Amino acid sequence: MVLLQVVVALVLWHTTSNGLMPQPGKVAAALIHLSTTKLLIDNVLVSLALTLKAMLYAIIITLGFAYLSVLPFFRSIAEFIVKCRYLTLAGLIFVFTLLTQNGSALKLWLLIFGIVPFFVTSFLSVIVNINQREYDLCKTLGYSKWRTLYEVIIVGKADKVLEILQQNFAIAWLMITMVEGLSMSEGGIGALLIKYNKYNDLTNVLALQLVIFFLGLFFDFLLATMRRWLFPYTTLATK
């Protein structure tokens, strides 16, 4: 079924392509050519390293604020971070340039700033929706408040952290091309994309988009697999 849909889409693409829009065969050839070059591998590795570093920092910051949000002082801070989703990164580039030391740090912190509000939003919603019975069970077992917090939120919601990572990886991956355009000297898939765009090399642009798309799908699959492996109870059907 899916195969048929892909074939139909490719046929439609092939038949409707005019001179400006490259045909799928050309894009595929460009993709194969790109895949064999060191250029693509180097740039993909740069982008992946930056994304993973940003994701790691973002999840640490998110967990810190989310866990502390059970205290009233940090709750309002966490809620403010949630509202920061509505801030556009484009308007803050100069501020971040002033606050960071070099292009590498600028890209990293812009990415973190872009991801954290979405992470915090997702994780706060998990915490807010915790069933009262989970806290009650800990209380009836005579657990202290900190032990309850540890059992219910930290241990009990560890699988949700990976789920949120999986859901929000797309956001980070989406932003990478934008932030890499700010400091192109270190390369990265975003910088490469901007270069091809600049010379209207649409065939390579589309080939790169396919690389970005497939890498995104691969990481989505990887995180889902990790979640199933680390937290087997998440995939169990209720008897």
Added chain:
Amino acid sequence: MTAYTKQDVLLQATDVCLSYDGTPILHDINFSIRNIVRPGVNQGQVVSLLGRSGVGKTQLFRLLAGLQKPTSGSITINGNKQVEAGDMGVVFQHYYLFEWKTIYQSLRMATSQNPVLKGNEQEAIRKWAEAFDITASLHKYPQQLSGGQRQRASIIQQLLKGSKFLLFDEPFSGLDVCVLDKVVDMLLQVSVADELNTLIIVSHDIETSVAISDTVYILSKEEGGATIKKEIDLVERDLAWHKEVRRNKAFADTLDEIKASL
């Protein structure tokens, strides 16, 4: 009639009131549970709090469990100790267990809270799992268990915690006849496991509750909130501790009496 004496007060509720935003839910709840002593038997106590749906049973359950503080009045156990969360074993309706822990891990959570079991945790878990027939399910997650197995696991968890008081919220709700009989047997088994074991059942299932209890308190609504309207001493009526009590005419009369009081 079976020989027995009622001795020390194990639990005392005195003038317990509860209201939310000025709306009274419970008022002047007064009752006590005494240690029943029967020669030659480790006879625990089984007390039922009966009432219609929505009367405030769950609120009273939460107060007894120490999960909530009354607006006024007090609930004390073992002399003069105010009830706090953790003092009572609590088996919630639908037998809640952590979904992210295997049954064994959940039981270990309970044994770690019981100093008496220190060093013998595994042995205690093995013993209770065998008695309640869930040994094969110890390394499964709650999602993999049937309702009956979850209930047993939930009861064992609270037993392993070491509390002599066990509170049950609607333990007979939604069970089919076969499972219901098993649950009744299990509760009776727990009640005679230790002289001081005290089971408090909050339920609207009158027949099953009366069949296994020694005392019944009827909670009914009045102006100013629900209160205990009646106490029925089933031991005095010779309706306690008999397996075939349901065939007794006095049992049927008692059910009618309770229904009329609700």
